[in-house]
Amino acid sequence: MNGLRIGLTGGIGSGKSTVCQMLAELGAWVVDTDAISRELTAAGGAAIPAIAEQFGPAYIDADGALDRARMRDLVFRDPAARRRLEQLLHPLIGAETVRRAALAQPGQPVVFDVPLLVESGRWRTLVDRILVVDCRPETQVERVTRRSGLQPEEVERIIAQQATRAQRLAAADAVLCNDGVTLEQLREDVATLWRAWYPARP
Template sequence: MSPQAPLRIGLTGGIGSGKSTVAAMLAAHGAWVVDTDALARELTAPGGAALPAIAARFGADMIGPDGALDRARMRTRVFADPAAKAALEAILHPKIGALTEARAAAGAPGQVRVFDVPLLVESGRWRERVDRVLVVDASVETQLARVMQRSGWPESQVRAVIAAQASREARRAVADAVILNDGIDLDTLRAEVAVLWERWTRQAIA
């Protein structure tokens, strides 16, 4: 593959699947990782470019005392109101898209780009923007345990997030490869990532 057209990998998985761990492993292999969730947080951090439009649409009380989006309050709002969710997405998605491509362009010529996109399937726009889709999969029970342990959320809240995301079957349906990150240790996961990296990068330059 020429330096002008680096391999583009879309990485996705449900909450608690271990997607971020896999992204870090791909970065260790030399990939340039663009984390769209991190970009969303950047846009809604103090001084973030999305805050004026969010305040105008949802009210200034959606901005916390620290000057950032009150993410917990917004999460509650959009889970309860599909129209609010659509309005927030209409504000954020174009800005995230533009920032994603700008960050991708900052990688070295020919360097593999990995786009870490939690809602890759739900967006409906990513399949044609990448060469390969990698899904990190885990059982709902594993997702619950991981998220509750790391975040302290109650089980009902985690289940609500899982229910709002694409199903495991929907993610698998668009995948070029699936890593089942369930009941395996980090060394085994690292080995699976290495095998996939070797195969995809070899195919890209063939």
Template sequence: MTRARRIGLTGGIGSGKSTVARMLAQRGACVIDTDAIARALTLAGGAALPEIAARFGPEMIDSQGALDRARMRALVFGQPDAKLKLEAILHPLIGLETERQAQTADPAHPVVFDVPLLVEAGARWRRQVDRVLVVDCSEATQQARVQARSGWPRAQVQQVIQQQASRAERRAAADASVVNDGLALDELAGELDALWMLGFFGVPAAARL
């Protein structure tokens, strides 16, 4: 049986990547959200919590039995080695679950791995996907979108942007990109439809839109 084409979807915070993922799901793609998997692993009863508590201390677990995200975020932003330790716990578990979900996908439809830090992960993700789609936008657009939806102060948003890959690095890793600056939703959908019709997602011609 032919394997479905695997697409890595990525973009900086506030780029609109999650909107693109939803649109691709509406077009029949199997979207595997690595952020959602990471959240599930760190909710009460999640598989990652025992090792997180052992490595970082019980104070990293909140009163509901889940990861204290605000406390962990503050720690990893300030200590790069803490970020590496957390990734060493989460990444193998995320990898197992993403592959489990991919194996259950219909081979007639593309599998889209929604990976915010795909470029930052280097070869680890690049070798697992056939093509990379980057959702791109200006840093000013990122800043405005994130502040509008989260209420974070400008400095906090800027700190996140600076810790992610640059626009140039993401675009260099892309097999295709969608520039989501000032696009209305129907215009963004049109960009994806064009890629879909051109065969970027590996959908047989008879099954295209």
């Protein structure tokens, strides 16, 4: 892998996944770390035995997958439990991220879709550019409650656990505003940035 490496991040409900899909359509090779995490914690996933051992069988649902609601409640209440879960998952996610990135074509830009890029503190040295998808916290809450069924206060708790908007913006090499814009306007902004960062393609 010797192409441009882009770290893509944004708060929950920012539209990061939409931007990621647009970048893929433009020719980027996408490595979705959140998808990797979900696969590791699905029924039969590589992380399930260790989660059951560390946290007990109550955190595994009837299908054999991580009980996400129960675990989310635990890590919000107990920072030590959050760290234990991260110590368990992060090495597995990291190894699979490297493996998938290596599947890119020679010279093909790789986009690492990392929800907690700023929080991890290590991605600055692993990517060439950091792209942040940004919107107002009120927009985040409205979008997530509409799509997930979570209550606004639950969404606000999730937002509070993530890096602040200011921290993400400070880490960014470029920012895409996804607040009060149409999907087509966002697509045009993504394409403009793509041409600036990767002029080898139209």
